[in-house]
Amino acid sequence: MTDWLFLTEVFLAGLGSGALYAVTGVAFVLIYKATRVVNLAIGEILMLGGYAFFGAAAGWHLPAWVALPVAILAGALVGAVVERGLIRPMIGESPISVFMVTIGLGSILAGFVQIVWGADPLRLPEFLPSAPIFIGEAYVAPKVAYGFLAAMVVVTAFVLGLRFSRGGVALKATAADQAAAYSVGIDVPRVFSLSWIVACGVAAGAGVLVGAIGGISPTMGVFGLSVLVVVIVGGLDSMAGALVGGLFIGVVEAFAGTFLGGEYRFLVTFSILILILMIRPYGLFGTHEIERL
Amino acid sequence: MRIGTLKTSYAADEALFDTRLQKLLILLACAAAVLFPFVASPYWLFLACLCAINVASATGLNILTGYTGLVSLGQAAFMSVGAYTVAVLEIHAGTPFLLNLLVGGLLTALVGIGVGIPSLRVKGLYLAIATIAASVVLHFVFAHWPLTGGMQGLSMPPARLFGMALDQPFQLYWLILPVTGLMVLGAANLFRTRVGRAFIAIRDRDISAEVLGIPLLRYKLMSFAVSSFYAGLAGGLWAYFFRVVTPESFPLVNSIFYLAAIIVGGMGTILGGILGAVFMTMVPELLKFVAGLVTPFYPDALALLAPVRTIVFGSLIVGFLIFEPHGLAEIWRRIRRFFHLWPFRT
Amino acid sequence: MTEAARDVILDVEGVSLAFGGVRALTDVSFSVRRGSITAVIGPNGAGKTSLFNTISGFYRPRSGNIAFDGRSLAGTAPPERARLGLARTFQNIALFRGMTVLDNIKLGRHAHMRTGLLDALVYRGRARREELELRAEIEERIIDFLEIQHIRNAPVATLPYGLRKRVELARALAMRPRLLMLDEPVAGMNREETEDMARFILDVKEEWDVTILMVEHDMGMVMDISDHVVVLNFGQVIAEGGPAAVQADPAVVAAYLGAGDLGRRLSGPEAA
Numbered sequence A: 001m002t003d004w005l006f007l008t009e010v011f012l013a014g015l016g017s018g019a020l021y022a023v024t025g026v027a028f029v030l031i032y033k034a035t036r037v038v039n040l041a042i043g044e045i046l047m048l049g050g051y052a053f054f055g056a057a058a059g060w061h062l063p064a065w066v067a068l069p070v071a072i073l074a075g076a077l078v079g080a081v082v083e084r085g086l087i088r089p090m091i092g093e094s095p096i097s098v099f100m101v102t103i104g105l106g107s108i109l110a111g112f113v114q115i116v117w118g119a120d121p122l123r124l125p126e127f128l129p130s131a132p133i134f135i136g137e138a139y140v141a142p143k144v145a146y147g148f149l150a151a152m153v154v155v156t157a158f159v160l161g162l163r164f165s166r167g168g169v170a171l172k173a174t175a176a177d178q179a180a181a182y183s184v185g186i187d188v189p190r191v192f193s194l195s196w197i198v199a200c201g202v203a204a205g206a207g208v209l210v211g212a213i214g215g216i217s218p219t220m221g222v223f224g225l226s227v228l229v230v231v232i233v234g235g236l237d238s239m240a241g242a243l244v245g246g247l248f249i250g251v252v253e254a255f256a257g258t259f260l261g262g263e264y265r266f267l268v269t270f271s272i273l274i275l276i277l278m279i280r281p282y283g284l285f286g287t288h289e290i291e292r293l
Numbered sequence B: 001m002r003i004g005t006l007k008t009s010y011a012a013d014e015a016l017f018d019t020r021l022q023k024l025l026i027l028l029a030c031a032a033a034v035l036f037p038f039v040a041s042p043y044w045l046f047l048a049c050l051c052a053i054n055v056a057s058a059t060g061l062n063i064l065t066g067y068t069g070l071v072s073l074g075q076a077a078f079m080s081v082g083a084y085t086v087a088v089l090e091i092h093a094g095t096p097f098l099l100n101l102l103v104g105g106l107l108t109a110l111v112g113i114g115v116g117i118p119s120l121r122v123k124g125l126y127l128a129i130a131t132i133a134a135s136v137v138l139h140f141v142f143a144h145w146p147l148t149g150g151m152q153g154l155s156m157p158p159a160r161l162f163g164m165a166l167d168q169p170f171q172l173y174w175l176i177l178p179v180t181g182l183m184v185l186g187a188a189n190l191f192r193t194r195v196g197r198a199f200i201a202i203r204d205r206d207i208s209a210e211v212l213g214i215p216l217l218r219y220k221l222m223s224f225a226v227s228s229f230y231a232g233l234a235g236g237l238w239a240y241f242f243r244v245v246t247p248e249s250f251p252l253v254n255s256i257f258y259l260a261a262i263i264v265g266g267m268g269t270i271l272g273g274i275l276g277a278v279f280m281t282m283v284p285e286l287l288k289f290v291a292g293l294v295t296p297f298y299p300d301a302l303a304l305l306a307p308v309r310t311i312v313f314g315s316l317i318v319g320f321l322i323f324e325p326h327g328l329a330e331i332w333r334r335i336r337r338f339f340h341l342w343p344f345r346t
Numbered sequence C: 001m002t003e004a005a006r007d008v009i010l011d012v013e014g015v016s017l018a019f020g021g022v023r024a025l026t027d028v029s030f031s032v033r034r035g036s037i038t039a040v041i042g043p044n045g046a047g048k049t050s051l052f053n054t055i056s057g058f059y060r061p062r063s064g065n066i067a068f069d070g071r072s073l074a075g076t077a078p079p080e081r082a083r084l085g086l087a088r089t090f091q092n093i094a095l096f097r098g099m100t101v102l103d104n105i106k107l108g109r110h111a112h113m114r115t116g117l118l119d120a121l122v123y124r125g126r127a128r129r130e131e132l133e134l135r136a137e138i139e140e141r142i143i144d145f146l147e148i149q150h151i152r153n154a155p156v157a158t159l160p161y162g163l164r165k166r167v168e169l170a171r172a173l174a175m176r177p178r179l180l181m182l183d184e185p186v187a188g189m190n191r192e193e194t195e196d197m198a199r200f201i202l203d204v205k206e207e208w209d210v211t212i213l214m215v216e217h218d219m220g221m222v223m224d225i226s227d228h229v230v231v232l233n234f235g236q237v238i239a240e241g242g243p244a245a246v247q248a249d250p251a252v253v254a255a256y257l258g259a260g261d262l263g264r265r266l267s268g269p270e271a272a
């Protein structure tokens, strides 16, 4: 007999973690669209957000509603510095070199938090309401539910914001053709900076949510690997892809983890990744670029 | 014209080391390598073996990534295939170690070809990510397959030569160094021929390479095969060196390590693979040494060793990519130009 | 095979090619006589490069057929076409930046060499012999001929434009061409360089027994050295014949006036 209630609960939990993938994925896509950089350090920036929150809330005893913006600002600041200091000098280099720069950056950030906060996992101070939540009869962990809500709000704000704002137009133009965007008066370097600032801020905010649910540790950056799967599945340059891919991978992981065991989670998601690469190398929603001779 | 580079015939011009002095220096280097084990402490012998294994693997990755332009984050996973093969053969079949190494290399080459098949359709980053995916799958297989001993992994007996067990760095040195030497020589030879040129052409402009007569898939797969053959051999050497192989022996960071090694050393040069692998192997040792020095004044230094190592590792990658994208090999070349004559043209 | 057919080295018949909505080639037919210099001309965007890419096998035509030496090329992959003797240069120079001039030229011979992976790793016997023979031949027949001795060991990235074009020609010659396709061999060159290149092309034709098919905008050069001219406009052949006849053809004149908007409309697909 199938236990529908249980399945529903697993599904909802999957959506919950999937939403966090989605929001981080959106940040990833934003950077990719604007600068064509595949930022593998996104997981470490997320981690940094979690630690910044911890530092502000537990270290400086700030209330959560102050600590959260602090974390986001910390992420944004790192984004700005990284874009200026590491990414801008790499303009024109091969995408692979830039990708490796972000890997190096991830390593630096991971070492940094370990020096400041130590290697052991930490718990964030509780800041979300803890009354149990039921959807129908299905129980959802309150943190997961609030994480989901927050993530969805951010993703929606993003999609709408980009569709209806001037920044969105500039981003779209830059993504389509940097030189052309430049020549019609779009401040491409500014688009570069802003996309990194916003994306890293968002990732740091996501890190607070992720940390609230599962705690923080210097190895939290592996979250970035799952995000990588998400954006490849969705398409590197598609916000909608990040959303759909995030929720999808979240649910798949939840089911794989529940029914096969935790060690199957990566196997299943990466198998999906391989499958996608074979049949649609540019992802479900990504654009396919044609080569010219 | 400098006397040292005066060419007498095309054959001389096509030689690996084209001046007398270069040949002499190479001979001296070989002599030093032969004498080294008799004067060095076990610690230094241990490091020498480790460097050599890493040179072998990095050279393999350099063929694929540095010369063919196909980025792989699977080199460590490929090594694990060779290591497990050797361990299983050594435990269950007891076949001679050279045969085991060879089988390990060939099997890894097959796996590499499998992983490389998507390379005609997916490029650049997508390919790198596909190799991560392959690593995940391989890790899973080794962690769950009874033959490979699950999470416990395998402990294996030492290699034997004429009844003598090769279980000390001193003896292993005589196995590892020559094998690595031959592998490096093979790689250098490769790039004197049409096969190597085809690899480079694919890296530089693969679509026009095809129109010029190079079947892309065939050569991409060949590059994967050679590169993973090297990884398999290096993994096999690794297995003989440590004699315990577990799924955690070859994590993703090791793949990043090899990629970092060829970036730091210089992608697409044989010398770069050597310098980078040695350098990246020695840096943690250097840090350990420094930590030992400062401990009397700063007792927490050892605790900071791990994160500092991570930071240094990341900074080296970033720093070289930004400031010296051609790596140590380029620095070396500059020094050499300064002194005019020195071995290695590449 | 008729006498006329044997005389033809390349036969393009009814070839059409489209990129999405863009019709790059429409029902293009013409043939290249063995031993001739045939020029393909036409305004920018006429489809000349696309035509070359189709002949090379890089694009697959939507319809039509291309026969090389009486043999249909349908289903023949680009590397195999190269081996059959279809050699070419590229409009925007496709040299391999990470290699020296010498290695770029050597690369052209790839399809005709036999060294396998194992030979290559040990570099003994066949590999060594083959490489040394190749080196000698390139030195004596190509490098001397094109007067590029002084740059043979230079990385191509350091070369000026005109020399790069020459190295590309050298690489194409190393391919043992039977039909040499040159995409704008003198574009961007000054008078002197252009004359040098024209001389090289004529010499190649004479001394190497090679047929030449070239795309070129430099009318002076086209008129000087070609035997036969094919005019493309908006992907269609609008005229064909001897240089003088083509030059006088009103449709061609209209197409070339058509740098401006008026001419474009006059000679556009509706008009043709």
Ligand SMILES: Nc1ncnc2c1ncn2[C@@H]1O[C@H](COP(=O)(O)OP(=O)(O)OP(=O)(O)O)[C@@H](O)[C@H]1O
Binding pocket: A290, A291, A292, A293, C019, C022, C023, C024, C042, C043, C044, C045, C046, C047, C048, C049, C050, C051, C091
């Ligand atoms: N890969 C491609 N994808 C889409 N459209 C293409 C592609 N290649 C060429 N085209 C289009 O096909 C048409 C013909 O282009 P082609 O490059 O063949 O012209 P051309 O005659 O060589 O021009 P030019 O003299 O400027 O070199 C143009 O409209 C061009 O934009």
Ligand SMILES: [Mg+2]
Binding pocket: C048, C049, C050, C091
């Ligand atoms: Mg053209």
